[in-house]
Amino acid sequence: MDNDTSISHRILIAVRDPDLRRISVAGLRAAGFCVSAPTDGEAAVMLAESFSPDVLIVDSYLPSPDGRPLYERLRESSEQYLLCVTDDGHQVRTSVLHSGADDAISAPIHAGELAARCHALLRRPRQIHNRPDTVMSSTLTLGPLVIDLGRREVRVEEEEVQTTRIEFSLLEQLCRRPTEVCTREDLLDAVWGPKWVGDSHVVDVHLSNLRRKLDKAAPDTKVIHTVRGVGFRLANDVTDALEIPTAALAVLG
Template identity: 40%
Template sequence: MTPAPAPAAARRAVVVDDEVALATLVGGYLERDGFAVTLCHDGAQAVDVVREVRPDVVVLDLGLPGVDGVEVCRRLRTFTDCYVVMLTARAEEVDTLIGLSVGADDYVTKPFSPRELMARVGVLLRRPRQSTAVPPAGPPPLQVGALRVDVGARETHLDGRRVELTRTEFDILAALASRPGVVLSRRALIDAVWGPGWVGDDHLVDVHVLHVRQKLGDTAKEQRFVRTVRGVGYRIGPGE
């Protein structure tokens, strides 16, 4: 699919799937929703395409031949924070966990309704995006021990060193840090980050929390910053 030239302000999407018919179908729905769409059917090529197109969202098949979706997503996260929605034909939780642990923002299991996929994309794009413009004065940065979460600048620093979080990871950490002492359930975090209209597996939150912990140097045993409250959810720790 070669879309007609789009206005400079048009949203851009890249669809990566080796099933040409499915990629074309998804691309058609995205185009009807106002996206300039680029299709790609090869994982290795997808990285170069995304680097060139600089999309707002990538719809990425997990089961690509050769360089699979997990590795593609891992490479994308070295240079872009665009939203990534992973498509998988395998419903086993391990596939979802692996895909999300490398920076995917959401996942959809095949077979799926294109309208469901578009609804997921719409939810992601309604979330705040980092801008190069000078932002209005925001709330003061949140401090948790040596961890500094600047919601206005959407930046996280630990011991003065910047921690690179995906948008979803940052939003979860900010939601917890802004409510010290409060335990947030998975559903409460989904409502705060994805919005109350989101439909899917609440355990999506667990994967993103795991990745946040890894980037902050925490483990499930040593929970300085994000603590699990068993059977309830998560709360921000004291940072010690």
């Protein structure tokens, strides 16, 4: 089941290797974390602001939109705990720690160890400044689409959309990966759980119902796009409006 929406501690993990990302996300969710897993620097910077994670797990070689290492960009704009993943030796781990990371770990990673390191970081006392209040931190704003994770409410073009639990969870997963396609298997694992046995097209049925509701609320705004033979992603009407928040740009300077 998709249980991560009810958990307070949030993890943003941005790594290049798809197998590492899949294993890490599954392990972190099993450990009780709420996880967002963008695959590129632009989405990671945006979600670091809107998702308000407690821990940032970042591939040391993943670039940010301005070409610098992503972990350096996030360290400048965020006071959350930062754990860097590297596939090199002692020198690289030492370098990222000197650059402001709170911890570093070398690949390959055991999911249990990664979760344990996150728990260890969260036990450390840390003074967080300018942290958004709990209402703001539970809200994802993606162009005309607003999802309140705490209230489990959806609005498009300021119109409220009533969703079922599964519809909300599917839309949430798409919004957590706003710049990429989610396969049916990705969505099944996240919403129904890795032990789900059944027809994968159950995803299509629920997303079709959700689409009708979104279209009724905002006929001129397309929210979900089907990538034939692959899966689903947020439509251009949503992603074209995505920008790094003004406050974050001011900090990043």
